Amino acid sequence: MLSKFFEAPARISAISSGLCGPLIESFANHLFESGYAKISARRHIRSAEHIVYWASRRRVCLHDFDRSTLERFGDHLTRCRCGRYSCTDRVDILTGARLFLEHLQGQDGNTTRITKPVPPEPEVLKEFCTWMQAQCGTSNQTLYNYGIPIRKLLHCFGENPSEFDAHRLRQFVLRQSQSTGWAAAKTCTTALRMFLRFLIAEGRCHSGVLGAIPALPHWRLTSLPRYLPSEDVERLIASCDVSSAVGKRDRAILLLLARLGLRAGDIVHMRLQDIDWKGAWIKVNGKSRRETRLPLSQEVGEAIAGYLQAGRPQTHTDALFVCARAPFRPLASHCAVSVLVDRAIRRAGITRPSRGAAQLLRHSLATSMLRHGAALQDISVLFRHVSVETTQIYAKVDVTGLQQITQPWPEVSSC
Secondary structure (H helix, E strand, O other): OHHHOOOOHHHHHHHHHOOOHHHHHHHHHHHHHOOOOHHHHHHHHHHHHHHHHHHHHOOOOHHHOOHHHHHHHHHHHOOOOOOOOOOOOHHHHHHHHHHHHHHHHHHOOOOOOOOOOOOOOOHHHHHHHHHHHHHHOOOHHHHHHHHHHHHHHHHHHOOOHHHOOHHHHHHHHHHHHHOOOHHHHHHHHHHHHHHHHHHHHOOOOOHHHHHHOOOOOOOOOOOOOOOOOHHHHHHHHHOOOOOOHHHHHHHHHHHHHHHHOOOHHHHHOOEHHHEEOOOOEEEEEOHHHOEEEEEOOHHHHHHHHHHHHHOOOOOOOOEOOEOOOOOOOEOOOHHHHHHHHHHHHHHHOOOOOOOOOHHHHHHHHHHHHHHOOOOHHHHHHHOOOOOHHHHHHHHHHOHHHHHHHOOOOOOOOOO
């Protein structure tokens, strides 16, 4: 596979007959299958040769390559005198070396990526996650969010639940809420309540501590939904350069958000088989893993088809949307979608009414539908709300409708 990246037979022969030639050739095959561009693959192969040469001079066995090896190689680059290898771009060299070491791990049957070491999970947290999945069917993403405040709690108080008391729990929640927004503080209290319920059910702590978690003051329907005017939404969609693969992908995602009101997580979890082209519908797995079929309009369908035909790179994954640069993996999380929308907002020169990105388009669609006469029940069905009460927040932005039912205040002239 080296011939895919190098034309000179002498260069190909030098790599194949050099140190660990078969492994580097296997690495080149991996880069080709992952879709790396020729210039990038050449740099990474050169980095692989460099770290192999460095390891051979220091008698480091390939099977002993790990994160500490990569760190030692990085220290070597600051004073490299190997001669045959250029060290002008240390970051690029370390990237190629890391990819090569990850490939070696895969060859040995270990697919763990070389990342910073993480402390071991507390056993009680592992047991809590197992219990939540068995009793409630909680998703991995929710458990990840719950784990953040629970780890902090265990770090502060230790892993012995019998030492938890009401005063210390309350003080912990108050400290956490002072440094975060309401949503993060709400996640903290919810996670701690679920964690304490688990401990109580297992008989590890007193049942009275559950009441120590304070309720955060927050009144439903007090805030107005933030949204973009219809003309700004159209500018946002039109800002995508459909002559490029990235533009085709971004436009398809923006249309799904703006026309169907999908969440960012819906985009990430969407698969190729979720689209029924003949029936003109698309399957969405939303919150609580509820499966819903939504109509696929001509505009949205053509955007997705254009991306699949001339924008989506060849890859083994069945994810509908993948990264635009090699390796062509599925989008990592909902944050990737939010970054994409945020970039489009700045590109279109639109003034953002709030900090949100992907959710902003969802609110904009609901507001537009309501102002064009759609009933709350219809919006609730499209947005897959469990109760129509969740959709009622959008009624507050229907100023025209509110003016028809609002009575003038006595002794005050109308506006």
